[in-house]
Amino acid sequence: xxxxxxxxxxxxxxxxxxxxxxxxxxxxxxxxxxxxxxxxxxxxxxxxxxxxxxxxxxxxxxxxxxxxxxxxxxxxxxxxxxxxxxxxxxxxxxxxxxxxx
Amino acid sequence: xxxxxxxxxxxxxxxxxxxxxxxxxxxxxxxxxxxxxxxxxxxxxxxxxxxxxxxxxxxxxxxxxxxxxxxxxxxxxxxxxxxxxxxxxxxxxxxxxxxxxxxxxxxxxxxxxxxxxxxxxxxxxxxxxxxxxxxxxxxxxxxxxxxxxxxxxxxxxxxxxxxxxxxxxxxxxxxxxxxxxxxxxxxxxxxxxxxxxxxxxxxxxxxxxxxxxxxxxxxxxxxxxxxxxxxxxxxxxxxxxxxx
Numbered sequence: 478x479x480x481x482x483x484x485x486x487x488x489x490x491x492x493x494x495x496x497x498x499x500x501x502x503x504x505x506x507x508x509x510x511x512x513x514x515x516x517x518x519x520x521x522x523x524x525x526x527x528x529x530x531x532x533x534x535x536x537x538x539x540x541x542x543x544x545x546x547x548x549x550x551x552x553x554x555x556x557x558x559x560x561x562x563x564x565x566x567x568x569x570x571x572x573x574x575x576x577x578x
Numbered sequence: 579x580x581x582x583x584x585x586x587x588x589x590x591x592x593x594x595x596x597x598x599x600x601x602x603x604x605x606x607x608x609x610x611x612x613x614x615x616x617x618x619x620x621x622x623x624x625x626x627x628x629x630x631x632x633x634x635x636x637x638x639x640x641x642x643x644x645x646x647x648x649x650x651x652x653x654x655x656x657x658x659x660x661x662x663x664x665x666x667x668x669x670x671x672x673x674x675x676x677x678x679x680x681x682x683x684x685x686x687x688x689x690x691x692x693x694x695x696x697x698x699x700x701x702x703x704x705x706x707x708x709x710x711x712x713x714x715x716x717x718x719x720x721x722x723x724x725x726x727x728x729x730x731x732x733x734x735x736x737x738x739x740x741x742x743x744x745x746x747x748x749x750x751x752x753x754x755x756x757x758x759x760x761x762x763x764x765x766x767x768x769x770x771x772x773x774x775x776x777x778x779x780x781x782x783x784x785x786x787x788x789x790x791x792x793x794x795x796x797x798x799x800x801x802x803x804x805x806x807x808x809x810x811x812x813x814x815x816x817x818x819x820x821x822x
Binding site: 505513517 | 631643714716717
């Protein structure tokens, strides 16, 4: 089964779902992504539920690879340097079924 | 000085939260308006409203801006405030056992020194007070209480003390609190309750709501230990009554 493999991750790179809401009135924060709108937009671009788990990338950066076949990916990383197999890409990009969209 | 606003102020807190501010003081009348709006929105929440967070003088509304837009929420709030409903239910008076003795009332002597009261008077004054739960905040299950008598309104510590034990009863800066999760604090620990306001595995995890009242009933250290065991066995030691 195709899978996204995280080969390396710098400091502050975490997996984030949409958080657990409803307990802030009791002093418990929802957690979830630093930037909820960016998180939702990336999920929409990847055709995932808006609160699905995503990789939140911080200053340390991240290297990922596809295993056992093509993996769809949406990347919203304004200001980051992005490359696929060493070839520079735009910092906001979605790739599905082996093609960029 | 009364600092209640006729019309609440609507303040944006980022792109996904709206603060509805009813005043600027610790005042039961202001809190009642906060909680009446909280109740009204809770009874019929607009889709996309994620969290309602009552505080001393405002209600913070967290919403999903992809589902609920700011103006729709603001109009709903204005309409509910204009309708000026009372609170949906009357507050509950909780009686919580509290041990002020050693080793639990760690800072009673310091409060006595700062307030000029005797240690016995610090305890009896606190235990004779009916507190109002205004809000939770800062940490899970950290309940901010109002109603602290003026003689106990000592300033906070100049520097924080090491983490307090769980379910600490604290005062500081003119306020009182029940603090469930051990943390360093600038408040004074004057006792502990065997009751667990916050128990993640329990349903409900929280049983005391904003607007409820709390009285503390002094118990000795041996009784405290017995009540801790009862609470741990799933038998709540807080007693519930209707507030007058």
